[in-house]
Amino acid sequence: MPESMTSDQLAARTSRALDAAVAAGRALGLTVTDAAVLHDVFSVVVHLAPSPVVVRVPTVLPPYADPDSQTARQRVELDVVGWLAEQGHPVVPPSPLVPREPVRRDGFSMTFWQYVEQARDVEPDFVRNAGLVADLHAALREYPGELPFLSAAEPRFVTEGLAALEARPDLIEPADLDRARREWKVLEPLVSSRAAFEAAFPGIDFQPIHGDAPAVNIVASSDGPLYSDFELVTLGPVEWDMAALGPECEAAYDSAARRRGLRRLDEGVLRLVNAVGMSRAVACLALVPQLPLLAEALKPAVEQWRTMPFAGGLGD
Incomplete structure (x- = not known):
């Protein structure tokens, strides 16, 4: 590296x-x-x-x-x-x-x-935004185009990123890297194969989703909130868009989803997407040579990951 x-x-x-x-x-x-x-x-x-x-x-x-x-x-x-x-x-x-x-x-x-004129001095309200994500999902259900299954998980990025980190013990401790690679062996099949996901989580439907934390990527404009940054748009479970946001945001989403006639978030799928999100965060350390600020920015996520159940409790 x-x-x-x-x-x-x-x-x-x-x-x-x-x-x-x-x-x-x-x-x-x-x-x-x-x-x-x-x-x-x-x-x-x-x-x-x-x-x-x-x-x-x-x-x-x-x-x-x-x-x-x-x-x-x-x-x-x-x-x-x-x-x-x-x-x-x-x-x-x-x-x-x-x-x-x-x-x-x-x-x-x-x-x-x-170009959108952004509203000044507006603090992001992620709980409110989580409710707006349900509105986005309702809109995206009607999108007529074809999308790949969970391309936003970027399994190749995680696999190659973890491999590259073997050469950088200054970025991640060997014991942490070992855990990350063992977790990824559990998680990777579930986000690489639609059939594997469906076997593990029967009855969970897929639809077009934003792919990259839409509650964080809402622009407060002078004309109101606007959804932005759809770089990872994909087909998948709605839970993917709520990864790592926590119980309060999940509750706000469920409340808005109920009003929209959409299903509630599934706890098992949330455990999966939260665990995959942590794998992606660890793999992002491989980008530090291109973006040095990540070394400090990712520390809170890595510290949180160390406290979480192995692979979201999905296996060891």
């Missing part, structure tokens, strides 16, 4: 992504004179001011993520979010000023979104 990127290298990556976003926007006919980076973590998010367009440029990726796979996933995201917007659901929509297609530029694959 390579050493962590230096601050100069990180700044250069951000600069390359910003330049690529600006060049791509101008090539599409947008006026860009005051581009600004809004966020820079796993993606560099650029406002192409004065145009009301935001570009999301993924920069922190697993080694196997090539431009073709990125573009394919981005097309699915744009299709799902575009469909939701057309149905009148509150989402941050793809930009109407450019074609609804991913754009490749200078080694990056990027997507273009409508």
Whole structure:
């Protein structure tokens, strides 16, 4: 595993992504004179001011993520979010000023979104947002396109990430890595195979889901809350979207789901998705060389994981 990127290298990556976003926007006919980076973590998010367009440029990726796979996933995201917007659901929509297609530029694959003025000084209310997730699930049930089963679990990412961590005992203790790999042997089949999941949890239905903590990815805009960041949209159990949010959020979701005529969350499936979420968090340590801040950011999750039952109580 390579050493962590230096601050100069990180700044250069951000600069390359910003330049690529600006060049791509101008090539599409947008006026860009005051581009600004809004966020820079796993993606560099650029406002192409004065145009009301935001570009999301993924920069922190697993080694196997090539431009073709990125573009394919981005097309699915744009299709799902575009469909939701057309149905009148509150989402941050793809930009109407450019074609609804991913754009490749200078080694990056990027997507273009409508700029949304965010409400200032609004603290995120995850309990309230959890209720809004039920509304999103009700909307997504009608999506007519096909989606892969639980691609958001990214089993290859976890498997390869845990393998890569063997070379970095500075990031994870050998005993912790051993536990993580043993847990993953239990969990991986259940999220890699629809048949295996159905055998373990009979009667649990699947539907299109957000895939990446939608209660956290709700934008407080001047026009109200908007769903955003559907990069991991997938087919799966609704519990996946509620992983790691805790009992209060689960209760808020169940209350809203009941009003919507949707089923309540299943406790067994919640144990599974919470355990898989922890496996993903541990595997994310393999991204520290690309994003050094993860070393500290993931410590609370790893400490919590150590206190949890092995594989969510699903086996040893």
